[in-house]
Amino acid sequence: MGRGGCEVTVTATPAPSKSQQAYELLHERISAGTLVPGYRLVLSTLAAELGCSTVPVREAIRRLQAEGLVTFEPNVGATVAAVDATLYLHTMQTLAIVEGAATALAAPELTAADLVQARALNGELRACLADFDPARFTELNNRFHEALYGHCPNPHILDLVHRGWNRLNAMRASSFTHIPGRARQSVEEHEELLRLLESRAPAPEVEALARAHRMRTLNTYLAAAGEPPSAL
């Protein structure tokens, strides 16, 4: 009826399906640490809480399973994945490899403006060292690296990097929280990486440095935990 044409539609998200909502909520809760590892995810309970049926919840859980945030056992149910020290090691090692490659592939695509922006972010990181807030530092650190590898022309690799970051954020073992010294060291390594990128160094060098940066974070953590450093 209403000849009125475009009815505001309240700027609403056009189609936030229940599955998507359930996925986002669970993802956020796991990332935020509200749901501790080992927590049992019961379909009916979650469905009631979300005000929907079990089917969308089920789908959301399967997606989380595919990303490794929850473990799933047939006819038993899903639980939030436990964060073993080994799991952290494996995730960081994987991220070191794919992020290193992504950064190297993105390097030729980076404009001068991109580098300026990245440098600004690292400046904020440096400023953040004074009154240290781990959450903010981690957030800025994410954005800094995203600025570098974000232009990677290979969407698959980019996807793998994002998954790796997701898993890291899900496990609350943000290294900076546990090893204060690492944050300052990290900022310096960022500086070094920026210089290498600005000099338009060849891809293998960029890849090696980007990978080493993350491996050093991992090995600092391992050393603090009294374990031997990892290979690669």
Place this chain on the structure above:
Amino acid sequence: MGRGGCEVTVTATPAPSKSQQAYELLHERISAGTLVPGYRLVLSTLAAELGCSTVPVREAIRRLQAEGLVTFEPNVGATVAAVDATLYLHTMQTLAIVEGAATALAAPELTAADLVQARALNGELRACLADFDPARFTELNNRFHEALYGHCPNPHILDLVHRGWNRLNAMRASSFTHIPGRARQSVEEHEELLRLLESRAPAPEVEALARAHRMRTLNTYLAAAGEPPSAL
């Protein structure tokens, strides 16, 4: 009741859920090329064919989507992913990176027996060159590489490698089918890789060679298609 103890259970798969069956069937059909790219996957049709409801089919399709074998559009449906030359490039490039890393990580774990077995597989590959059967060659090639990276102690990376192989197998662009010369060259490179592994070379060398091997396959393909070689 039956005091008879262990009742044979017909050696049956304990619980092959419908979702799993649907997933396996679709995966196989896409890999085998029965379902050509662009084919529209309709839930109700597939459900009728499988003798089940749409719900398991839906779940199977979402899994295939996560693996990149099908594309999905909300409220529209799923189609078998088109195999662009670009997609092939990206998949191979990603596989080169993760498989190279996996092979390097697995290298120290390889026993002499493993290497003997790998060498035997490469012998079969060489024998296969005479009466060339692309399908058999591809199959043997898979097993050869699996023997090398299979012992990778990082399950995440191993998973990424398997996903990469899956995607490659799904797109029927098995390079050996199109570029006959590549098969023989590939066998020689395998030999070189085996020698490096037998000499217990350091990880970076193994990684570089394993990556280069795959990148050469990719670049041979690109050259045949008249396109410039890829970086990295």
Place this chain on the structure above:
DNA sequence: CCACACTACATCGTATACGATTTCATACAC
């Protein structure tokens, strides 16, 4: 003859309901 609006169909998204499997508590035999 072309552009637009409307109607009918196809397909997805989700709710509800039921059967299958697992797990836990209890009772019994030894």
Place this chain on the structure above:
DNA sequence: GTGTATGAAATCGTATACGATGTAGTGTGG
């Protein structure tokens, strides 16, 4: 008292049904 069998409760897996969304075909006005 311990181990095993039995029952009930809980939870998952799937089927069916209905509403929401998108698409194609048809008709009308210019």
